[in-house]
Amino acid sequence: MTNKWSKISLLLLAILLVATACGKGNEGASDPGKDSAEKQITLTFWHHYSTASPEEKTLTGVLIPKFEAENRGIKVKPVAIPWDDLHKKLQIGGSGGDLPDVARLDIIWVPEFQKRGLLQPLDERFSDFNEIAEGLLEGPLSTAKVGEHYYGLPLNTNTKVLFWNKDMLGQSGIDKAPETAEEFFTALGKIKAKYDKSWGYGEPALQGWNILPWIWSNGGDILSPDFTTADGYLNSEATIDIVTKLRAAYASGQLAGFKPGDVPVTEGHAGGSYAMMAEGPWAVAQFQSQFGDFAFEMAPFPEGSAGSVQVLGGEDLGIFSEDKQEEAWKFVKFMVSEAAQVEMGKIGQIPVNLDAMENPEIKAVDYYAPFLEQLKTAKARPPIESWPQIDGVLSDTMSSIFMTDKDIKSELDAAVTKIDGLLQIN
Known part of the structure; x- marks a missing residue:
């Protein structure tokens, strides 16, 4: 009898162990999900x-x-x-x-x-x-x-590319977008002669984003290739030459858009205030959403002695x-x-x-x-930490040049001194 109950006890113990193992197995089955969540x-x-x-x-x-x-x-x-x-x-x-x-x-x-x-x-x-x-x-x-x-x-x-108003240029005796800087400045004079209350070109600011394409395309630069100095670059003959032409266009009422109170450039281009402007693909979206009837045209940025070099x-x-x-x-x-x-x-x-x-x-x-x-020919602004400060110097210098009759080389020389100081700090 005792032997019989012993066997039964052993059987019950085995069942209990199996059940316990199964319980642990089920508990273990939930752990991977928990671990997976923890590893998220x-x-x-x-x-x-x-x-x-x-x-x-x-x-x-x-x-x-x-x-x-x-x-x-x-x-x-x-x-x-x-x-x-x-x-x-x-x-x-x-x-x-x-x-x-x-x-x-x-x-x-x-x-x-x-x-x-x-x-x-x-x-x-x-x-x-x-x-x-x-x-x-x-x-x-x-x-x-x-x-x-x-x-x-x-x-x-x-x-950016050159946007041009085909009708305004056509009425001014110009049958295509200017392909060179020389053609561009000639076109500005013709447009002004036809549209006295409009401008041939709109530029919304005088920062590097706006000015560097003109300088680069004309063979100039703002810094040396190793980004250690502006001397001999921002104040080079190539830079002075193109800045002189841009200031003359502004003084003749052929260029505007960057002063407070000026007609906004993109809206002004669609409205006939500016015959040309240089802008990015976002301008297309703006024309399509706000000026659906405006037939805009696009062309490469005018070439200088160094080609057509826009900013990246x-x-x-x-x-x-x-x-x-x-x-x-x-x-x-x-x-x-x-x-x-x-x-x-x-x-x-x-x-x-x-x-x-x-x-x-x-x-x-x-x-x-x-x-x-x-x-294909776009160029990045200098990849240096002090660029925002240098850009500020450039913008202030260009504003001084455009708004006054100060000597351009002297203004650029002064900017070189400030920029070289920033380069030394950084």
């Missing part, structure tokens, strides 16, 4: 796409969901911040430690944040950097290089993250991939991905063609 990585992405803009809608409604579907375990939290506020927030965050994992940066910010040690050197961190970089436009890619290393990848690019604009993607670098790199690579670039390209962001530029959907955007051609 969230990337913060600060950008300056306007809220509810087509770009922001495509980012949040198309691109991020696609990236997350292709990269299980990585979530992206986009944060929209206005351009100037984003710059300040990154500056403050760099001091306080509150920074995003990835950010969309104006190309002129990269040297500043690189010098502060906030951006990751991508070509040193990631073994496939060169493979990715080879598939991108060389000009935009150069904007992310500081010294010997790359601290970002280009996200989108832009430049755009944004780069930079990685700030210290502990999520691999995940951040995956997101950056996705954003510069053909698929993502095509999606953004369809709504007005000129791609930097070479395959995307050849994509039929991008080629179908008819107004891209002049900009893509101009990009």
